[in-house]
Amino acid sequence: MNVLAVVKVGSRLISRCAGNRGRGRIDARRSLALLAGCWLLVFARASIAQPLPSWNDGPAKQAIVKFVADVTVEGAPTFVAPGDRIAVFDNDGTLWSEQPLYFQGMFVLDRIKAMAPQHPEWKDKQPFKSLLAGDLKTALAGSETALAEMMVATHSGMTTDEFQAQVVDWLATARHPRFQRPYTDLVYQPMLELLAYLRDNGFKTFIVSGGGIEFMRPWTQKIYGIPPEQVIGSQGKLKLEMRNGKPVLVKLPQVDLVDNEAGKPIGIQKHIGRRPLAAFGNSDGDLQMLQWTMTGPGPRFALIVHHTDGHREWAYDRQSKIGTLDTAWDEAQAKGWTVVDMKRDWKKVFAFE
Amino acid sequence: MNVLAVVKVGSRLISRCAGNRGRGRIDARRSLALLAGCWLLVFARASIAQPLPSWNDGPAKQAIVKFVADVTVEGAPTFVAPGDRIAVFDNDGTLWSEQPLYFQGMFVLDRIKAMAPQHPEWKDKQPFKSLLAGDLKTALAGSETALAEMMVATHSGMTTDEFQAQVVDWLATARHPRFQRPYTDLVYQPMLELLAYLRDNGFKTFIVSGGGIEFMRPWTQKIYGIPPEQVIGSQGKLKLEMRNGKPVLVKLPQVDLVDNEAGKPIGIQKHIGRRPLAAFGNSDGDLQMLQWTMTGPGPRFALIVHHTDGHREWAYDRQSKIGTLDTAWDEAQAKGWTVVDMKRDWKKVFAFE
Numbered sequence: 114m115n116v117l118a119v120v121k122v123g124s125r126l127i128s129r130c131a132g133n134r135g136r137g138r139i140d141a142r143r144s145l146a147l148l149a150g151c152w153l154l155v156f157a158r159a160s161i162a163q164p165l166p167s168w169n170d171g172p173a174k175q176a177i178v179k180f181v182a183d184v185t186v187e188g189a190p191t192f193v194a195p196g197d198r199i200a201v202f203d204n205d206g207t208l209w210s211e212q213p214l215y216f217q218g219m220f221v222l223d224r225i226k227a228m229a230p231q232h233p234e235w236k237d238k239q240p241f242k243s244l245l246a247g248d249l250k251t252a253l254a255g256s257e258t259a260l261a262e263m264m265v266a267t268h269s270g271m272t273t274d275e276f277q278a279q280v281v282d283w284l285a286t287a288r289h290p291r292f293q294r295p296y297t298d299l300v301y302q303p304m305l306e307l308l309a310y311l312r313d314n315g316f317k318t319f320i321v322s323g324g325g326i327e328f329m330r331p332w333t334q335k336i337y338g339i340p341p342e343q344v345i346g347s348q349g350k351l352k353l354e355m356r357n358g359k360p361v362l363v364k365l366p367q368v369d370l371v372d373n374e375a376g377k378p379i380g381i382q383k384h385i386g387r388r389p390l391a392a393f394g395n396s397d398g399d400l401q402m403l404q405w406t407m408t409g410p411g412p413r414f415a416l417i418v419h420h421t422d423g424h425r426e427w428a429y430d431r432q433s434k435i436g437t438l439d440t441a442w443d444e445a446q447a448k449g450w451t452v453v454d455m456k457r458d459w460k461k462v463f464a465f466e
Numbered sequence: 467m468n469v470l471a472v473v474k475v476g477s478r479l480i481s482r483c484a485g486n487r488g489r490g491r492i493d494a495r496r497s498l499a500l501l502a503g504c505w506l507l508v509f510a511r512a513s514i515a516q517p518l519p520s521w522n523d524g525p526a527k528q529a530i531v532k533f534v535a536d537v538t539v540e541g542a543p544t545f546v547a548p549g550d551r552i553a554v555f556d557n558d559g560t561l562w563s564e565q566p567l568y569f570q571g572m573f574v575l576d577r578i579k580a581m582a583p584q585h586p587e588w589k590d591k592q593p594f595k596s597l598l599a600g601d602l603k604t605a606l607a608g609s610e611t612a613l614a615e616m617m618v619a620t621h622s623g624m625t626t627d628e629f630q631a632q633v634v635d636w637l638a639t640a641r642h643p644r645f646q647r648p649y650t651d652l653v654y655q656p657m658l659e660l661l662a663y664l665r666d667n668g669f670k671t672f673i674v675s676g677g678g679i680e681f682m683r684p685w686t687q688k689i690y691g692i693p694p695e696q697v698i699g700s701q702g703k704l705k706l707e708m709r710n711g712k713p714v715l716v717k718l719p720q721v722d723l724v725d726n727e728a729g730k731p732i733g734i735q736k737h738i739g740r741r742p743l744a745a746f747g748n749s750d751g752d753l754q755m756l757q758w759t760m761t762g763p764g765p766r767f768a769l770i771v772h773h774t775d776g777h778r779e780w781a782y783d784r785q786s787k788i789g790t791l792d793t794a795w796d797e798a799q800a801k802g803w804t805v806v807d808m809k810r811d812w813k814k815v816f817a818f819e
Contacts, residue, residue: 353731382715
């Protein structure tokens with residue numbers, strides 16, 4: 114049932130493997146069976162012996178390792194078949210940083226600056242006017258309509274292929290204002306290890322983010338090892354058009370799904386069609402996803418990343434402007450969900466440290 | 467570059483394996499390397515030597531095998547990395563039968579009969595009145611509004627879990643009127659072999675159907691080996707509600723996506739986020755999916771199942787009431803897409819024959 118038992122059996126088999134290697138000539142048929150056992154062990158040890166190296170030993174790491182052992186040890190009453198091991202991750206603030214603004218917001222600002230020469234009317238129109246004058250505070254202080262206008266201007270009217278090229282180009286050239294590094298450098302090293310650890314243990318990992326699905330998909334395979342079809346996010350409507358005899362998909366200015374709060378279980382049902390075993394988030398936007406995951410039968414796991422490290426990353430929570438962790442915090446305390454204290458639990462936040 | 471070369475190398479290695487087995491005692495280290503080779507070969511031969519046993523040798527089978535060889539032989543200019551090998555399949559008329567009516571339509575009719583005692587008002591209301599009186603023709607001859615009313619009555623107002631249970635129960639008890647067998651017995655054996663063959667060759671297989679996503683997902687893993695998250699279909703809107711302190715998802719009577727014709731590339735983009743390498747369909751509803759697939763760069767494959775076997779299955783096409791194959795047929799002829807003649811190309815249609 115737990116990892117120690119597996120490692121114990123493993124150690125016995127390994128000394129057996131080592132011993133046989135010394136004998137030189139052995140019966141071929143027995144060697145087959147033993148070889149298969151040894152190989153399995155090499156793989157098993159690689160993922161069991163030192164999982165999660167950037168995590169300090171503590172309640173969060175222990176809870177993760179215990180949950181994985183519970184669902185993966187065959188014969189255990191808590192065992193779950195590999196195909197049913199679904200894990201869902203929020204993105205902003207859970208897999209990468211979200212300060213001083215969601216990175217997709219930074220993309221919007223940069224795109225508006227880049228598009229301004231083609232839009233002379235923006236010089237006299239809010240929120241574009243403030244933004245182009247360098248007054249970010251006024252631009253972002255506007256109503257939701259103003260923000261929606263900026264989203265429409267930068268996220269619709271082009272084909273899906275064109276938009277993807279813009280995202281790839283931006284990530285290759287833009288730099289985070291505090292760290293002066295590509296935004297994709299600001300992914301959390303411990304979470305990358307967690308994704309790999311879960312996959313090594315037969316989990317299928319998904320992103321379920323309030324961010325735009327088309328904004329994430331061009332880079333999640335390379336950065337997180339998560340293919341486009343396992344990325345769920347907020348989405349606009351699409352339209353099929355023929356251009357020069359070839360079909361293209363055009364991004365329309367209408368919203369199809371806001372994949373946040375109640376939208377997260379809906380996004381999960383639409384895209385995955387079954388309830389996850391484990392969910393990872395950092396804010397109230399993730400509460401319903403965590404609840405949806407935890408109310409299924411059998412073993413379940415919920416984890417919240419708490420931003421406590423103002424030195425290496427940012428310290429914020431509860432009523433903060435971005436990444437509010439208020440009702441989800443209360444529920445995590447009441448239900449005993451795992452809470453990661455970034456300062457305490459993570460040896461490293463970013464790989465570049 | 468082609469399968470024959472692989473089989474040739476394979477045969478040499480296999481005689482080596484067989485020879486060594488006879489010697490009894492051999493050097494352990496050499497046996498390891500050889501063993502690994504033999505094992506790989508057993509797997510390789512299983513999928514390469516006799517793929518698609520229910521397919522007659524002919525242009526359709528040859529085209530499939532050639533395409534798979536083109537994208538899987540490493541070093542070939544047409545090679546595609548395993549993660550990028552996406553294949554999409556229509557369901558009704560492509561993976562299972564669709565006569566005398568889409569099977570989901572049969573489910574609707576049976577559900578209305580089952581629900582009638584709770585709906586006394588249906589006795590005087592079309593299309594329910596005709597349907598309950600056994601006059602299927604009048605019920606189905608009604609306007610699109612009438613059909614929509616039957617869909618709403620049977621596909622909304624319950625939770626996703628409740629609907630799933632209804633589908634599972636129906637499949638376990640309902641029998642196809644002609645074959646007197648469960649509907650899931652009417653899947654095409656050659657297409658099951660094709661799905662397995664593609665997966666053995668590193669493809670990820672998806673369903674992209676005009677049918678309901680929630681209607682297919684409860685059984686596609688068991689019948690096709692395709693997990694729920696790889697099933698795309700027409701969808702209604704969902705609403706998250708708390709019931710007895712637990713979240714449930716309620717199926718609403720509003721349509722979210724009609725995954726047919728232009729809706730298929732949209733469904734593919736929303737769920738998969740990249741263009742498939744290969745697409746399989748049988749009707750004009752699949753045309754845009756086939757076009758979308760074929761206009762990508764590099765090697766591509768499009769196949770249409772043509773219903774020509776009135777004895778073993780049904781013979782129909784062009785302007786038929788269900789499964790019209792008209793513009794897609796013309797385009798397949800013009801562009802040289804592969805067309806399966808069920809009578810000519812399939813040794814077997816159903817496993818039970």
